[in-house]
Amino acid sequence: DAGITQSPRHKVTETGTPVTLRCHQTENHRYMYWYRQDPGHGLRLIHYSYGVKDTDKGEVSDGYSVSRSKTEDFLLTLESATSSQTSVYFCAISESKGGTAPDTQYFGPGTRLTVL
Amino acid sequence: LAKTTQPISMDSYEGQEVNITCSHNNIATNDYITWYQQFPSQGPRFIIQGYKTKVTNEVASLFIPADRKSSTLSLPRVSLSDTAVYYCLVGDVDSNYQLIWGAGTKLIIKP
Numbered sequence: 007d008a009g010i011t012q013s014p015r016h017k018v019t020e021t022g023t024p025v026t027l028r029c030h031q032t033e034n035h036r037y038m039y040w041y042r043q044d045p046g047h048g049l050r051l052i053h054y055s056y057g058v059k060d061t062d063k064g065e066v067s068d069g070y071s072v073s074r075s076k077t078e079d080f081l082l083t084l085e086s087a088t089s090s091q092t093s094v095y096f097c098a099i100s101e102s103k104g105g106t107a108p109d110t111q112y113f114g115p116g117t118r119l120t121v122l
Numbered sequence: 123l124a125k126t127t128q129p130i131s132m133d134s135y136e137g138q139e140v141n142i143t144c145s146h147n148n149i150a151t152n153d154y155i156t157w158y159q160q161f162p163s164q165g166p167r168f169i170i171q172g173y174k175t176k177v178t179n180e181v182a183s184l185f186i187p188a189d190r191k192s193s194t195l196s197l198p199r200v201s202l203s204d205t206a207v208y209y210c211l212v213g214d215v216d217s218n219y220q221l222i223w224g225a226g227t228k229l230i231i232k233p
Binding site: 041046047048049050051054064065096098103104105106107108110111112113114115116 | 150152153154156163164165166167168171173209211213217218219220221223224225226
């Protein structure tokens with residue numbers, strides 16, 4: 007299995023508080039992704055990174071920010087958490103983006119976040 | 123918006139072959155079809171990817187007809203451990219080939 011860890015694995019927080027989730031990889035892959043998954047839905051891309059300090063928005067980026075200061079770490083921050091951000095968050099990595107043949111993405115174990 | 127359409131759920135029995143069909147009517151000429159598997163409380167895992175005809179690996183086979191408007195994931199002789207959600211994906215050219223995930227097909231294998 008690809009070396010991807012996420013921390014924390016579970017978190018309960020209150021509305022209005024800042025929250026940071028961490029993704030750490032040991033594979034030296036260039037691309038890193040943050041997704042959220044809600045019941046009955048597939049994954050939705052929040053942000054992704056294509057290198058140190060290089061990030062871009064996904065389809066549901068509002069209310070989230072990211073940072074990547076090292077190849078191995080990709081942080082997702084909820085500046086002021088809301089109940090609608092209660093979800094399971096997955097980090098993923100890939101060597102390249104691919105194109106018409108998307109490169110394989112390897113996923114972390116997920117972080118379950120509850121915002122009360 | 124997901125570019126693929128799959129059944130929401132399917133049931134089968136241990137030892138059977140399971141075929142999950144995915145519709146992708148608007149697939150572009152050069153797009154590949156990719157399938158992932160997700161077990162409960164885990165992240166998705168890549169299963170197989172193909173462009174045309176048939177692709178086989180140690181886990182599954184992928185059948186893609188000539189018109190490429192649909193594809194079928196085939197799981198031979200399933201076991202209880204194959205109970206999972208299966209996603210059919212095509213890259214979204216409008217977002218530089220990001221994967222757009224639908225709800226997937228929840229496959230339940232019964233004893």
